[in-house]
Amino acid sequence: MVTKAPRHAVPVYSTEQGRLCPGCGQPAAACACKTKSAAPKGDGVVRVGRATKGRKGTGVTVVTGLALDQEQLRELASRLKKQCGAGGAVKEGAIEIQGEHRDLLVATLQQLGYTVKRAGG
Template identity: 65%
Template sequence: MKMGTEGSRLVYSTDTGRICPDCGQPKAACICKQAKAAAPTGDGVVRVSYETKGRKGKGVTVVRGVLLDDKALTLLGKQLKSGCGSGGTTKDGVIEIQGDHREFVIAALQKQGLTVKRAGG
């Protein structure tokens, strides 16, 4: 069985080293991760909930489903935290604000034109 050039692809080059199988660029200049990180997906509905599980009884307001990149999401989290006068974090596409600030967060996100739902109890 003879293999032609149709089914083969370059995996290593002596000039550049290893080649990414998806984008065909050298591993050092691979653009695959940037393309995945730049395009957040979801249904377009922002969900705001209050959670205490796994936080030793301390409650946090959790905002999920905001379709923004990491920089814009961090900036939005900073604005919400300063508006609530509280601390928190932004990680993995989720904004967490210490304390129960659901009403303020829902109102602030609706002012920005986002579709917001209150999730949980």
């Protein structure tokens, strides 16, 4: 018979300090155990493709292969969304921009100094 260890309540908010880290119990701004996500490893080529799977036929432009941390990825996504005039999101290390914007994104990323390939058809 497998039994689970009792789960102790961990405070995540304090009226004196605000948000607390559930790992170390310190205020979120001074957290000692922050886990920084490592940049994804790749071949150094940014790929710009199109995906429709799971979107009922609606296409999105997907930018993958960027060796950036999560915060830098969000900043770049914001810049690219403004460039295209479209919405989008950062999901699983890839930037998704709503609509067909491959040509514009390839040109923009090349101007930013990335090695870019247009993926797909």
